[in-house]
Each structure stands twice: as structure tokens, then as C-alpha cells.
Amino acid sequence: MAAAAPPSPSPSPAPSPPPTPLASFLTLTWRNKLHFLFAAFLALFVWSVTPISWLYLGYDIALRGDKPRHWFSSVVFYYSLCEVPFSIYLLSLRREAQKLLPPPQVSVEALEELLHRCLGDHSHPSERDKSAEHQEEQRNLFRSRARRWFHHKPLEEIYADNAREWLGWAFGGRELDELRADTSKKGQENMALIEKGLGMLEVQLGHKFTPGYNPKARAMRLTLDPVKTLQRPFGYYVVCNSISEATIAWLRFVHGFRKEQHGLCDFLVLPPSSPKPQRDDPSLTANGHPANASIAARTRSTSHTSFGTQPILFLHGLGIGLGQYAVLLRRLVKHRGGVAILLQPNISVSIFSRRYFLHAPNKDEHVAAVRACLAAHHFEKSTILSHSNGTMVHGWVARDAPELAHRHVLVDPVCFRLWEGATSFAFLAKRWGTGIEILLGYFVAREVGVAYSIARRFLWWDMLLWADDLQTMASDRLQVVLGGNDVLIDVPAVLDYLSSAGVPDESVTVIPGAQHGQALFMPSEGMKVVCRHLQLEW
Known part of the structure; x- marks a missing residue:
């Protein structure tokens, strides 16, 4: 095991029933209690913007009369004019999300x-x-x-x-x-x-x-139970989408990424950097181009598949979009072998996207889009990097298009042992008892697009990844990175499964004390591990 906390050979400790929120709070350290209170205040503040806007707009229209407005009152008034109709629209989406979808057709x-x-x-x-x-x-x-x-x-x-x-x-x-x-x-x-x-x-x-x-x-049944959502203000979506769009603009206009559509999916693609040609190379013309078509084709198919310069396909997870991966992206932009990033607006609070909410592509459409994108850029053998919910898309590609992947790096994988319900319970049903649970619960899990994707389009057996789907378990071609304190994943259970499936210890890294997302959101030991296996500059 490539970590300071290897799995014990003895049986994993049985998960105990979750304590009540009050019991959880009382057992926290003072620092964690402050974190809990800050997270609770932040969530309550964001949620309260909508009812306050309704109250202010009602007061302004009914009682203000012809009194002149202070500049601050004008700002609040015009914001409320945006917030109130948006809240009605969002409420309609939340109600629409409750509709049941037809049961899957499986033999x-x-x-x-x-x-x-x-x-x-x-x-x-x-x-x-x-x-x-x-x-x-x-x-x-x-x-x-x-x-x-x-x-x-x-x-x-x-x-x-x-x-x-x-x-x-x-x-x-x-x-x-x-x-x-x-x-x-x-x-x-x-x-x-x-x-x-x-x-x-x-x-x-x-x-x-x-x-x-x-x-x-009663049993927890994701696709049949009511979809749990919570209201959030217009300003929340404006801020989150502005961060995402600013990140995309930075990738495109500063680092040369191209935004492309393949099938029903959008991608950000950074073409591979070609090494400077040698002037005495007989296979090249005077201006540095391949001398004939066969050499050009061979160059396209092999120039970026050597060890360390393979193209990288990044499959992100749930959250507020690419902005949360800024630390990782600053390293990805330096990769010379080419990078493709699959954009998933339905799990990125991208409510203004034309492919948001009910219209997210299904499994087959995702795989077809990934295949088309990689083929368009001659990325014949890629390293797939996935995070959290992205590890499920990783599983789709590994099963249905195994020829596309040469190496696999899965970070915070929620795709293993889904029949045991650890992630589903922690994400959707567990009462929030810590600060991180409040942040994940309100700002991610209860957002209408994310909640709909998890509760109505989540076919657990289709999202499930078996170790043998990955084709290889060699440590130079497979790396699974887990956080020791992950609140969404039963880490001991995942370690047991990977070990029983024959995955060598060298292919698994546990970062002691790390939380869900920490390996890709901030400079950390987990980030070092990921960069080392992707051969990115640290």
C-alpha cells in the first residue's frame, strides 16, 4: 500500500449506526464545532436570501410609496426583482424533478x-x-x-x-x-x-x-423516493456559473484549450504539444512537416503515446464546476501530451446551460461522445483521470470502450460496492452532523440538478465498477486514491474489495486524514500522488 495507513489484514470494522446531529456536534473538537457553526450559518444565510427578497419586494411595493430609495435600497430592490421570478422558476424545476422515469429495461x-x-x-x-x-x-x-x-x-x-x-x-x-x-x-x-x-x-x-x-x-430507493432539494438564490447560481465560465475562459484564452462538441457532450481540449523538429530529419520537409501522408498518420498515432506524454481524459465530479479544480488545472495545462475535459453541466450547477437538468446524456451517449472526441484528436491511448461521480463515467468508458484507455487513475471513487449503499446513504439520507456534511449536503446534494441526477438517473448497477472492468491492475497502469477520512466512501470496504479482486497494494493509495475531494481541490499529499502517477509537474 502506497500510503502511511495500509489496510489491516483483519476484518474491517463494522460501520456503526450514525449518531444524531446533536450527539455528533457534542463529540466534535472546538475547532470542528466552529467549522460546523460556520457551515450552518453559511448554508442558512444563502438559503435565506430568497425569502428575504420576497419580503423586501412585498414591503417595497406595498409600503414604500413615493419615498426616494437609497442606493443600497435600490440594489436590494432590483436584485429582488430578479430573485423572485427566478425562485418561482426554480420551484417549478424542483417539482418537475419529482416525476418518475420509466423503469430500466434489463433482461x-x-x-x-x-x-x-x-x-x-x-x-x-x-x-x-x-x-x-x-x-x-x-x-x-x-x-x-x-x-x-x-x-x-x-x-x-x-x-x-x-x-x-x-x-x-x-x-x-x-x-x-x-x-x-x-x-x-x-x-x-x-x-x-x-x-x-x-x-x-x-x-x-x-x-x-x-x-x-x-x-x-422503509427502504431507501433512489429512483422511486421523493427527490430531496432545497431552494437557493439566483445570486448563488450567478456566482457559481461565473466562476465556471471564468475558469473555462482562462483555459481557452490563456492556455489554448478549445471548446468542442462531440455527440451530445461538450469538451475542453488541449491539443498535444509537438516537439521541435530536427532540421536534418529526412522524414520532414524543409518547413518541418511530415514528408508524406503515411508518415503524418504514423506521427499522429504515436507522437503522444510514449510513457509520460499520453493524453489525459479528465472526468470531473459533483460540485460547482471546473472552478473547484483550479489547483489541478494549473498542472494539467502544462501537460504536453494533450488533455480532454468532459463538461457535465447537470452536476455542476450550470442551470443556464442548454444541456442542464433533464437533458443530460445517458451512458451510451457519454461513451460515444468520449470516443468521438478522442478519435478526432488521435488520442489512441489515454490516461483517464476521474474524480468522485466521474469515476462512474470512468466505468462506462472502461467497460464499453476499453481500447481508449491505457492507464486509469481514480480519485475518491464512489463506484465500488454500490450495492452496500455507503455513498447513497451518506450523500442523501444521513443527517448532517459535521461542517463538511453541511457543505456537501446543502451546497451539492440538495441542488436540484445534482439531486435529480442522483435520484432519478442513478442506476446503481449501471454506475457500478468492477475491478476486472479496468483490464489491468498493474501499478504502472492503475492507481486508486482514497482519503482516510472520506465521509462519502466506506474506505475499509473499498480496500477489502480491491484486495479480494486482486488489485495489488501498490495500485492503491490511502491519504491519512484526507477528506473527500481534498486530493484534487488543494495542494496536498493526495495531489502529489495524483501528479506523480499522471507525470505532471508538481
Whole structure:
């Protein structure tokens, strides 16, 4: 393990039920309490801009009369004139986000294979030969992780139909009553699959579910549950989008990136820097160009695939856009092998984008766009760098277009072990008890575009990345970077999975004490690791 905190060979500690927000706050250090209070104040302040604008505009129209306005009052008045109609528009988007999408069309055979991979017994023979105490530790670990989907309710409170309800969503995307009422052949096959899954779940848990349904132990079902959003002001979007557009302008007009559309996706592309030609090279003409077409083609396909000068495809994560990656971008712009950045406005609060919200491309459209972009610039073998939600897009490319990638660098990967619900619970259901949870919860998770993407377009089994999808696990072609204090990822569980999948320790780095995003948002030990594996200047 390339870190100061290697995973222990003993079983990972079972995740405990999350404490209440008050209990979490009381256990914080004074510094973290101040961080919590600052984050809470900031979120409340931003949220309050909208109701204050409504109140001020109502007061100004109803009570001010012909009194002259002070310049500050004029600023507030005209801002409120923008804020009020925008808040109505945003409310309409939040309501539209609640609409359910049709269930995914997946063959029963594919779902059954997925069921076996997620809930089957894949322990190594040496694990099965271990003591009963060790096996019970593993079972308790599975129980704790499975209970996340039921908001950490005790296992005894989760009844059989609660488990069927979760299985019906997880492996069918539908309500349990709807599946039971479906008398078609496929409907019957789906119900048979759910019953099979229930049996497998009971075996793994070592627990027989009580018959019936407990309404107090409802399962978390992302694509069927109400979409959780919170209002935010017009000024918030103006500031965030201004930062993003300023970052894009800086990349384009200062560093030579081009904004291009391929398929349904937009990219920022920095062409590779050509080395200065040698004047005595017989393959070149007097002005330095290739002497014939075959040499030109060969040059395009090989000039930037040598070690250290491969093109880089960057797949960003959730947040406020490219501005949050300024520290990384200052290093990427110096890369000579070419850079392509996939822009994802639906997860970047880009509410003014024409491809925002309901119109984000799907998996196949993303892969087709990436393939077209890399082909247009003759990026035949690339290093794919992905972060957080971008690791799911990374998985799409790795599965459906493996020929595009030569090396993989995944930072804060949320794409592993998605059937255990660690990231889904932490991002969408956990009560905020720390400052970082407030910042992630309000400013990211509850933003309408992000919330819609996660809650309505998130097919966990399609976003799931298996280690064998990456083609290679050699340390010079694969690097997974994790933060030791990541609040969104069950780091011990990911380490267990990668180890059991055969990923060598040299291909995984854990940064002690690091939070989610720290490796790419700021100068840090994680940034050094990423730059070293990308062979970027530090």
C-alpha cells in the first residue's frame, strides 16, 4: 500500500449506526464545532436570501410609496426583482424533478447475474476454512452494511416485505405492489428473482426475516423516493456559473484549450504539444512537416503515446464546476501530451446551460461522445483521470470502450460496492452532523440538478465498477486514491474489495486524514500522488 495507513489484514470494522446531529456536534473538537457553526450559518444565510427578497419586494411595493430609495435600497430592490421570478422558476424545476422515469429495461438473465455477484458467497476457500468467530465477524459486517438501505434500523425491525421492497427496486426499479400485480411472463420472472434474492440475503445475513411489512423500516430507493432539494438564490447560481465560465475562459484564452462538441457532450481540449523538429530529419520537409501522408498518420498515432506524454481524459465530479479544480488545472495545462475535459453541466450547477437538468446524456451517449472526441484528436491511448461521480463515467468508458484507455487513475471513487449503499446513504439520507456534511449536503446534494441526477438517473448497477472492468491492475497502469477520512466512501470496504479482486497494494493509495475531494481541490499529499502517477509537474 502506497500510503502511511495500509489496510489491516483483519476484518474491517463494522460501520456503526450514525449518531444524531446533536450527539455528533457534542463529540466534535472546538475547532470542528466552529467549522460546523460556520457551515450552518453559511448554508442558512444563502438559503435565506430568497425569502428575504420576497419580503423586501412585498414591503417595497406595498409600503414604500413615493419615498426616494437609497442606493443600497435600490440594489436590494432590483436584485429582488430578479430573485423572485427566478425562485418561482426554480420551484417549478424542483417539482418537475419529482416525476418518475420509466423503469430500466434489463433482461432477467443480466439481473440474475448481478444478483449473484452482489449477494452470492464469493469468499475465498481460505476464508471459509477460518474459525466460526471470524465468519461471524464477516456476517456482522455484512449486516451493518446492508442496514444502511433501511436507515440503520435494527435487523429485527426489517420484515420480509421490507427486504422484498428493496430488492424490487434494486433489481427491477419498480414498486413491490406493481411487480406483484404484473402477471406477464417477465413479471413472474422478476418476482421469482426477488424471492431468490430474499433467500440469498437471509443466508448472507444469517437471519430469517419476520413475515409482513414494517412501515417504520422503509427502504431507501433512489429512483422511486421523493427527490430531496432545497431552494437557493439566483445570486448563488450567478456566482457559481461565473466562476465556471471564468475558469473555462482562462483555459481557452490563456492556455489554448478549445471548446468542442462531440455527440451530445461538450469538451475542453488541449491539443498535444509537438516537439521541435530536427532540421536534418529526412522524414520532414524543409518547413518541418511530415514528408508524406503515411508518415503524418504514423506521427499522429504515436507522437503522444510514449510513457509520460499520453493524453489525459479528465472526468470531473459533483460540485460547482471546473472552478473547484483550479489547483489541478494549473498542472494539467502544462501537460504536453494533450488533455480532454468532459463538461457535465447537470452536476455542476450550470442551470443556464442548454444541456442542464433533464437533458443530460445517458451512458451510451457519454461513451460515444468520449470516443468521438478522442478519435478526432488521435488520442489512441489515454490516461483517464476521474474524480468522485466521474469515476462512474470512468466505468462506462472502461467497460464499453476499453481500447481508449491505457492507464486509469481514480480519485475518491464512489463506484465500488454500490450495492452496500455507503455513498447513497451518506450523500442523501444521513443527517448532517459535521461542517463538511453541511457543505456537501446543502451546497451539492440538495441542488436540484445534482439531486435529480442522483435520484432519478442513478442506476446503481449501471454506475457500478468492477475491478476486472479496468483490464489491468498493474501499478504502472492503475492507481486508486482514497482519503482516510472520506465521509462519502466506506474506505475499509473499498480496500477489502480491491484486495479480494486482486488489485495489488501498490495500485492503491490511502491519504491519512484526507477528506473527500481534498486530493484534487488543494495542494496536498493526495495531489502529489495524483501528479506523480499522471507525470505532471508538481
